[in-house]
Amino acid sequence: MTLLETLTPVAATGSLSIAWLLIAIPLAVAGILLVVGRAGDAWGHLLGAAAPVAAFVIALVEFVELLGAPPAERAVSVPVYTWAETADRTIEISLLVDPLSILFALLVTGVGSLIFIYSIGYMVEDPKRRRFFAFLNIFLGAMLTLVLADNYIMLFIGWEGVGLASYLLIGFWQERTSAALAAKKAFLTNKVGDLGLLCASFAMFALFGSVSFADVNAAAPDMSHGWATALGLLLLLAACGKSAQVPLQVWLLDAMEGPTPVSALIHAATMVTAGVYLVVRSQAIFTLSDEAALAVAVVGLCSIFAGAWIGCAKDDIKKVLAGSTMSQIGYMMLAAGLGPAGVAFAIFHLLTHGMFKANMFLGAGAVMHGMGDDTDMRHFGALAKGMPWVFGTFAMGYLAIIGCPFFAGYYSKDHIINAAFGRGPVFGWLAIVGAAITAFYMTRLMMMTFFGPSRHLPGVHPHRPGPVMVIPLVILAIGSIIGGLVLNGWIQGWLSDAIGAEVEPVHIFETSAIAWITLLAVACGIVLGVLIYRRPIAQETPVSRNFFVNAGRNELYANAFNEAVFMRPGQRLCDGLELTDRYVVDGAVNGGVTLAKGASGLLRLLQNGYVRTYGALMTCGAVIVGAVMILGRLA
């Protein structure tokens, strides 16, 4: 039995019929902000921050309405209009509000609102703040299009919109070459994934004659196993691109070139979750192909370790957090690849991760802001006293991500580890090791940033962020503490009500052997981290001969690999094509031109400018035509 897809959408009523406003408001605001120009500099940020709040309120109202609806009527279709209609195929633009998409809408708008509000303070000195908010709203609108779409084509539109917005935002400070390059890299890497989604959509259109989730889910069981695997792998490719999973993870670390709120938005609420959403949405396909599901889980596992590895080695606070994102998304992919048992936990972890990762990113942004935009942790230290609020909220996020009992991450991650053991002991044990490494590198980050002696660069005086930045931090910190407790148990029911499956009882504190082992592993990681990073830390990155350290610092040589395997041959191909173009194509074209030019040079002489000659020529023509006609009649 599969999850989520057996609900047949019912027609929208009440507040659900205005679900399109969720998308329309941010996009309209973005349009206004871009159109008004400098006139909006004074109030653009306020309008820009109001949009996600308004969207959040709408999402909340709809969530309450769904909550009150009977379980069988919790998938609601909101038709907007018919986009393309042919004899036997129709593409509708319509929205699907169901338990899964409303959760995403809440996460996107909720966390998004906090990030937007935080950005008011963070970007206060940037002359392009209004444009920044316009781009943020495009991001939000595209992500909401993505999660509220009821078919793969519309999802693809949102998917591309997210890619565009991320390009604009990562390269927001485009005057910096590194930012421009990072934006380009993210865009291109995403395109690889987009290809997967496009091909998958084409295949679905060919196979099922429709791309809507309901039709695909209904028709999926009839397709062959080979097609199911192919579709699953294509969708996995798409998810890898958007969610920065191995092997398409390279863009994520460079994406740190964007302003920190963008990083928070990408990592916590919008972009990287899209891949998980896609895999969860397409569960009907993955349940049909064990191979595809296994591939998802393996990719997840690889990403857990790749991200953790990078997280252990980097000194840049944002890149460590980026590594941890990769790793945590890896957990979600792992869960999503475990079949129905894990899907709900993937979403659960996604929600809690959205809160604590946004919390930590915004906290890191506050630290950077206070330290003069320095991101090197070797220049931090002793900030616990300098920025008590930031430290306090960051610590909550830290406890949540390492899986400290009763914090948000504890519940979601433990469930995933449990489910991984259900798939096979290898998965489970590797997941536990991943949790231990997570604890280690997050402890490292905490030790280097907030504890120990001050290693500030001369002239840097940490200052505390203003309330507009602190309040979102506090709210997110509260979410990091209680998010797990609130959602635990309920979310499984919410997501599986549709199929009436048995919900296993969950406890506030697990007492199984696996839970204890996990806790032990996490504790080991913490202790190791504390012991190592209690020692003095150099201000400069020490040269290391250790292969693992160097690999981590160089992002596992993925860039070098890509350069060697894709870029260089590509360049050579381009060079060859250019030569072909210059000598073969241009030669043919220029030869043709020379020929035509010579011929027309001869023809040109007919045009001697004398009207009388033209008259004579016309007469000749008339005579010929007349002769042909008359002779034709005579013949």
Added chain:
Amino acid sequence: MIPLLTAQAVAFWVFAVLAVAAALGLVLSRKPVHSALCLAAVMVCLACLYASLDAPFLFVAQIIVYTGAVMMLFVFTMMIIGVDSVDAMVETIKGQRIAATIGAAALLVLLVLAVGHGIITEPAGLDEAVGQAGNVRSLAYLVFGRYVFAFEATAALLITAALAAMVLSHGERLRKKERQKARAARRTREYAEQGVDPAPLPNPGVYARHNSADHPALLPDGSVAEGSVVPTLAARGVVVVDRGRLVAPNIVADETIRAVKDEQHGLLPGENELRDPGPAAAIAAAADSEAASGPAEAGENEEDER
């Protein structure tokens, strides 16, 4: 059967021959004025042919519109751009004349062939179509009925054409018009700098027997005032330059006056010789010498007069 010679046939043969001859005259005459006259003749001939074809309205319209209005425009234009400029008949484009002849002849052959091929029976005549209403009235029914939109379109076309002609022939004034004050200043300046006479140009000499603008005026000393004839006429070579002819009337008049005076004052015969020779005699002497010096010019002038 003996062909019956009808009025139509007579009209046709007369006017057809005239029309072809006039058309050839149009094409072959050297002077545009002659061409215009020939064209007018062709049109009148055609009008008569229309009349012979039961088209009285077109007959009138042809004369009014073509020979009246269109030809008038042609003649006006001709006067603007030089009424008697003679075309050089030397062909400048190589082979053009041969090509034109061959092309026109070929087209003619072709058309005659086509006409000969089309077997035309006895004409139906217009009696039935015209009926009781008469030609003009029937045409009016058609013009204001079936063809009313085409008619209105031609009205718009005519108005547009009139506007276009005005726009096209409206010369843009390049510098400001010279007012009286400026002209006076200019003339004075030219007099000061180049010695040009600041006074208005003298009128041409006008004689009762001739009333011609091609006779220059004479200055008090008997010399010819070059500025008194239009330069165009001078350039064309039609101006009288024979001083003898110019002064001859003066001498005659002078002698007549003298004779009358003598008669009145009762001068004795022979007294005349004792007096000083008068100005008229001096002029006559000068004229004689000039006539002797330029016989060729004088001959040309005589020819002109004829």
Added chain:
Amino acid sequence: MNPNAYIILSAILLCIGLFGFMVRRNALIAFMSVELMLNAANLAMVTFSHVHGGLDGQIAAFFVMVVAAAEVVVGLAIIITIFRTRQSASVDDENLLKH
């Protein structure tokens, strides 16, 4: 009387006009030749009207006259304008649009 004669007269006049247009350099004479060709066509139409017993041919001739009048007005204005700028009424001088 056989209307073929009229048609052939019309053809002759047309060809004379055509010949004149091709041979004469004076813009006015060339223009008059065009008028001659138009008149030749008119004659043909009036003849056909007579042959077919309908007045439409005469109407057509009438319209040709009107259009020819408009054409003459504009054409002569153009000739005058050209003469003003180039001091020449020869069609061969208006050969800037060559090659």
